[in-house]
Amino acid sequence: MIQLRAALDWLADGQNWTGAHGAGVLVWQHLWYSLLAVAIAAAVAIPVGWWVGHTRRGRGLAVGVTGAARALPTLGLVTLLGLMLGVGLQAPILALVVLAIPSVLAGAYSSLEAVDPQVVDGARASGMSELQVLSKVEVPLGMPVLVGGLRSAMLQVIATATLAAYVGGGGLGRLLFLGLKTQRYDLMLAASLLVIALALASEVVFTLLQQLLTPVSARR
Numbered sequence: 001m002i003q004l005r006a007a008l009d010w011l012a013d014g015q016n017w018t019g020a021h022g023a024g025v026l027v028w029q030h031l032w033y034s035l036l037a038v039a040i041a042a043a044v045a046i047p048v049g050w051w052v053g054h055t056r057r058g059r060g061l062a063v064g065v066t067g068a069a070r071a072l073p074t075l076g077l078v079t080l081l082g083l084m085l086g087v088g089l090q091a092p093i094l095a096l097v098v099l100a101i102p103s104v105l106a107g108a109y110s111s112l113e114a115v116d117p118q119v120v121d122g123a124r125a126s127g128m129s130e131l132q133v134l135s136k137v138e139v140p141l142g143m144p145v146l147v148g149g150l151r152s153a154m155l156q157v158i159a160t161a162t163l164a165a166y167v168g169g170g171g172l173g174r175l176l177f178l179g180l181k182t183q184r185y186d187l188m189l190a191a192s193l194l195v196i197a198l199a200l201a202s203e204v205v206f207t208l209l210q211q212l213l214t215p216v217s218a219r220r
Contacts, residue, residue, distance in 0.1 A: 006186035007193060021174065027194060030171035033089070033164055034157045034198075037096035038104070041153060045101045046146070049108020053142075054134050062109060066102035074099055078163045087168035092161070099160055100153035107149015111142030143213045151206035158199045162191075172198075 010016055017024040052062050074095055081091035115138050123137045165173030172191045179187035 003185050003189055007189035010186055010190045011193065023172075023175070023190075023194065026170060026172050026174055027198070029169075030158070030161050030164075030173075030195070031198060033093065033096065033161045033169070033171055034154060034202075037093055037157050037161070038100050038150065038154050040093070040097045041100035041104050042150065044097075045105040046108045049105045049110075050112060050134065050139065053109035053112025054130070054138060059109065062105060066105050069098055069102045072098060074160050075163060075166070078166055082167035089164065089169050091167050092164035092169050095163070096157050096161060100157050103149050103153035103156065105149075107146045107152070110149070111145035112138045113142075114145050115141045144210045147206060147210045147213060151203070151210070154202045154206065155199055158202055159195065162195065 011023070016022060019025070049062070052058050077098060078092055078095045081094050085091045085094075112134075119141065120133060120137060123133045128136070161171050162173030162176055164171045165177050172194050175191035175194075176188050179185060179189075179191065
């Protein structure tokens with residue numbers, strides 16, 4: 001309880017939020033790393049997932065790849081990439097992309113598989129091309145499931161982006177490592193609370209987005 005009170009006092013002190021290494025800058029860095037990693041993962045995984053979900057081909061391979069990627073130890077991957085690429089953002093961003101791809105890929109192909117086959121068959125029977133079926137029927141109807149995959153990826157990445165500081169990056173991991181080095185457990189707890197706050201904010205945003213993209217009939 002004493003450490004929690006000290007952490008809250010640290011967060012309430014405005015001086016700790018200013019400056020180049022203040023909490024305000026570190027929060028934005030942490031959020032930026034997370035958004036960048038998920039965006040790159042989405043650019044890679046969503047087209048592949050849509051192809052798998054639409055054609056019903058390669059699902060076993062996709063499941064195997066996502067399972068293998070989830071089994072990779074993120075800290076070990078960051079360390080390996082850090083040794084290969086050097087100090088900076090490249091290593092942690094690549095590691096976070098690898099972490100995010102499984103959830104995004106699973107959400108992408110599952111979003112199309114969740115669409116009622118009768119609706120897809122009806123679209124084909126009406127004369128739509130395969131591209132039209134994908135873009136005008138399957139993707140819009142499956143969007144809530146895809147957002148669920150992005151939501152899961154974002155949550156995992158926010159929780160893991162603290163490792164960016166391990167190889168010289170910024171973000172809230174700086175406060176964690178600084179607190180560990182100086183035995184400032186209140187500082188570590190304050191950083192953890194900020195990470196939790198970012199994760200909760202992400203959950204709220206994606207939950208609202210899922211609700212907005214869910215058809216009215218499905219909500220009922």
